[in-house]
Amino acid sequence: MAGPVQLWDGRWVFAALEDGLPTFRWGGAPSGVATRRQLRARGLRPGGQQPVAQIKWRRGRRWAGLYRLDLAMACRVPSPAQRAALGAALAARRRCRACVRDAGYVVPRSTGLCGDCTDSAGPIGAVGSARVSGNAFERENIWAAPSAA
Numbered sequence: 001m002a003g004p005v006q007l008w009d010g011r012w013v014f015a016a017l018e019d020g021l022p023t024f025r026w027g028g029a030p031s032g033v034a035t036r037r038q039l040r041a042r043g044l045r046p047g048g049q050q051p052v053a054q055i056k057w058r059r060g061r062r063w064a065g066l067y068r069l070d071l072a073m074a075c076r077v078p079s080p081a082q083r084a085a086l087g088a089a090l091a092a093r094r095r096c097r098a099c100v101r102d103a104g105y106v107v108p109r110s111t112g113l114c115g116d117c118t119d120s121a122g123p124i125g126a127v128g129s130a131r132v133s134g135n136a137f138e139r140e141n142i143w144a145a146p147s148a149a
């Protein structure tokens with residue numbers, strides 16, 4: 001039942017017309033459209049638009065709508081996978097490399113140590129020299145800055 005079919009953008013292609021939509025086989029979709037799943041992979045969503053075409057596979061038992069890329073909108077909410085990756089990255093930045101605990105704040109990149117471990121580690125680098133010359137009040141302020149950032 002395939003024949004010349006006009007696409008949403010005026011292009012004519014050789015395709016079937018099923019369910020009122022230009023219908024393509026898996027991998028045969030025209031450019032400029034994507035499935036919901038493919039949109040998701042790009043951080044996009046259909047954004048209220050109706051599919052302008054569809055793909056069918058497994059002898060028509062499986063199908064997916066094709067949405068226009070130029071009308072797709074950015075996802076407002078990160079996907080569960082994106083959220084997990086963000087959470088893991090943040091957790092890594094909060095982990096002290098000495099005691100391997102989640103410090104509860106982002107530890108300074110220069111030392112990678114939580115406040116407790118820095119206090120017990122003795123003088124190291126710039127923080128160490130400030131420690132040696134400073135008093136307890138200055139030490140508190142050294143640690144106040146990175147944890148607030």
Ligand SMILES: [Zn+2]
Nearest residue numbers: 096099114117
């Ligand atoms: Zn620590």
